[in-house]
Amino acid sequence: MTPGAVLLEAQHVTQRFRLPNGQVLEALRDVSLAVHENEVVALVGPSGCGKSTLLRLFAGLAHPDEGAVLYRGQRLDGVLGAAAMVFQSFALLPWLTVADNVAMGLEARGVDGAARRDAVARAINLVGLDGFEQAYPKELSGGMKQRVGFARALAVAPEILLMDEPFGALDPLTAENLRSQVVDLWRDPATGVKTLVVVTHSVEEAVFLAGRIVVFGSNPGHVREQLENPLPYPRLERSPDFEAMVDRLHAILTATLLPEPAPAAPQRLVPFPRVHVSEVTGLLDHLLTRPDGKGPVFELAEDLGVDYDRMSAVVRGAEQLGWVITPGEIVQLTQGGRDVMAMDDAARKDATRARLSKQPLFARLLAMLREEGAVEDEEVLADLTIYFPFIPVQSLFDTIIEWGRYAELLDHDADAGRLSLLGWEGAAEMRAE
């Protein structure tokens, strides 16, 4: 099938959220994207890049703060009737049977009586759930539940099927099985579904499903690159063409996730990635076991069993401490990294302390503490919000405290909500109060 006319279009869409602490996050900034008839579009990118937000905008579940979403040239006003949606957490009503859940969307579309029963039976048959009509969701496994989710979406014979990480909550085997069924459903004219938009975390999944892959960047979310995927269906995951495509997408994502540091402005404040001490040492440990102490970031993610944006955060953390360098998508252990892994615990803490003191964000915080002795959490959080408006600052703050404590630099009094230098004389007095 070849892509046809434009079906759905986002025009210069900007979407903001207000966090409970009052901070305003920009989930999407000036995003424009068109989805055509008969195509499968995959949206990929690190978490928090607004790809799910864009999907909700397409569904008409939210409305953009700026810009517009058009369906066949008409501005979308309310929920898009031509679309159906599949959710990561299945979103089935536990008190309705499978058949009732599948029938959810039919009533509002005026399908009644025998026609409704037929539509339900057909949808259930399409996903292979015959015999489970009267079961309750809690009696089904995760894969079966998601089949119900697909049946519910297919029952209304939607023009567009929107999927928000539909296989994210399933085990790998079930996910693979369901994935190829989705391709079959799309290619089967009986379903009537011509267009798919899928948000996914998995590179292989995107290459397997999509004819066009849209890569998002974060902080704030924006479209970074679009990649055409001309491989013929059905796609074979072991074929060289497939793997070449996966590598290309990996390379693009790596450039998105691990941008080459800007050479100028060395004192620019960069947020410290929100990773744990143990994760960074775990990465270094793993690199030591590899020949030459290096490897591509995606291979590392696979070996260590974490998803790629988590892995890249850990790599960035190690990079800021000078323990790895990242030429291209390769992660390379440095001599400093090797040294630190050879040390005992106390020496490692000393080395971390030396490195952290030079990290611009920590350096700034330490200067502030030296001057004032102790600082209220609130004050630090407020400063962080100003520097990094697009990051949830509470978790950044928690990361700073964890690293500061590990490196024996900082002391945090959780009861009083106060941050100070470790060994600062005032701390004991204030605690005694």
Next chain:
Amino acid sequence: MKLPRFPPALRPPGFRRLGLADVAILCLLGGVIATVVAFAHEFEAPFAQAVRIDLRFSALPRYTLYSLSRGVSALLISYLFALGFGWAAVKSRAAERLLLPLLDILQSIPVLGFLPGLVLGLVSLFPTRNVGLELAAILMIFTAQAWNLALSFYGSLKSLPVQLRDACQVAGWRPSRTFWDLEVPAAAQGLVWNGMLSMAGGWFFLMVNEAFRLGNRDYRLPGIGSYMSVALDRGDVPAMALAILAMIAMIVCVDQLLWRPLVVWVEKFRLDESGGGGPVPSSWVLEFLRRARLPRRVALFQQRVFRRARRAARPLERPFRAVGPVILRAPRRAFRDAIARKIGAGLAAVAIAAVALLGAWRLWLLIGQLGWADWGHLLASAALTFSRVMGAVVLSTAWALPAGVVIGRSPRLARALQPVIQVVASFPAPMLFPLVILLFERIGIGLGFGAVVLMVLAGQWYILFNVISAVAAIPQQLKDATAAFRLPRLARWRFLYLPAAFPALVTGWVTAAGGAWNGSIVAEYIEAGGTLRTTRGLGSLISEATTHANFPLLAGGIALMSLIVVGWNRIVWRSMMEWARARFGLVQ
């Protein structure tokens, strides 16, 4: 191979197939109808002051059913209120900002003080019939039931997963459909459990609601509360015992026939599927009813009737559908328009402010009549009652905390005692007050200290319940750890049970103190055996002002008590609760 599936065979209707369960249902239905008719009759009865209460045993079942009808009517109104309140607070941010603090205050102030105003107003609305007085009683019970239901529904709506909402929206469900098929079922568990608590709370002021004096007028409604109060007046000990027995019987019956089945039934509406850890509750009544065929048949019949009705209404549907949007167009457009919306919101805000100002002005006029001496009196009394409340909290904690830990630690004990405690806790403590006081007089304890014990009776259960559930929820691994490291008994209490129970203990304190404040109104001013006993305090001041129809003093007393309770909740309890959660919360 796919097996052919047949629909369950339907048998032709006929009474031969009906079983024992169906007979029971029919009997119950008949009883309910008879009660409703009798109650409606009572509603319509000509208004008479000081209805004669028949103290014979044979009259007691009728009185019990009357009181039950009031409680159930109030509960129905409370449910309606809760649904409306929760829905409004979730859908509109402005409503949320206004309603939540209002509810917070309403649930912590002693509503009993509003009884006189309510009664006078409603009785003057229906001067010849009993309706006014009945409505006042029902509304008073409502004020003890509604708030926690509303908060529970609001909380359930707030914690509803976004994806479920999205799914309903994508399916094109109308808001009304989403409400009944998603929001209410998701909140069902909380609504039923809180309904149970509400029902128990509603009985607290039963005696006062059904029989009280205002100035020289004596208002009385036939019911178990008035029965008890007349029995007390006459010093008729057998009648008192009968009233207490009837109350217990009613509570047990309601628990077994209504709440147990409901609790089991709403298990179906559990959102988290994993939560099967606890023992599965069971109900013999529900088991029994599930065997009945009548409900299924009624459902079939109802479906058929609905289908017929829809078919019959179809010709009318089209003009209605055509007219509806036209009528609604203007409001809908106005609602979308930002300026119109702002104007509307402004008007609503002005109206609310006007009502609030008017209320404040009236209150000010009333309170303005109080002199300095009155205020001194009020403040001194408040200090006395305050210390009694705190004393009651301390005393309750002294027994309920260790008892709660012991019960909560053993699942077997908790399972065995839970129904018993539930019934005992539902029993309205004020009904026991006069008996306890008579007993105290024998031993020579005055009401000054006796009132503290009465307030313990009013508040202790909240502490016990909270501690039991907190201790029962301690993860087994933590208990195993203390056992594996061979912590001595004292250390186990110190490092595990008490810290784990502490956040729940604070929550218990808040409600127990609230109960004690409420209780002070009836505990410091008691008529038993024809003599009046009072002790100085804010509660007795309020009761006295009511009996003597001294409205300025009543208003001042209520305002002062509300202020103390709300202020203490806001400043002391809340910060203590936050600290306890941060420090001892088990969920990290």
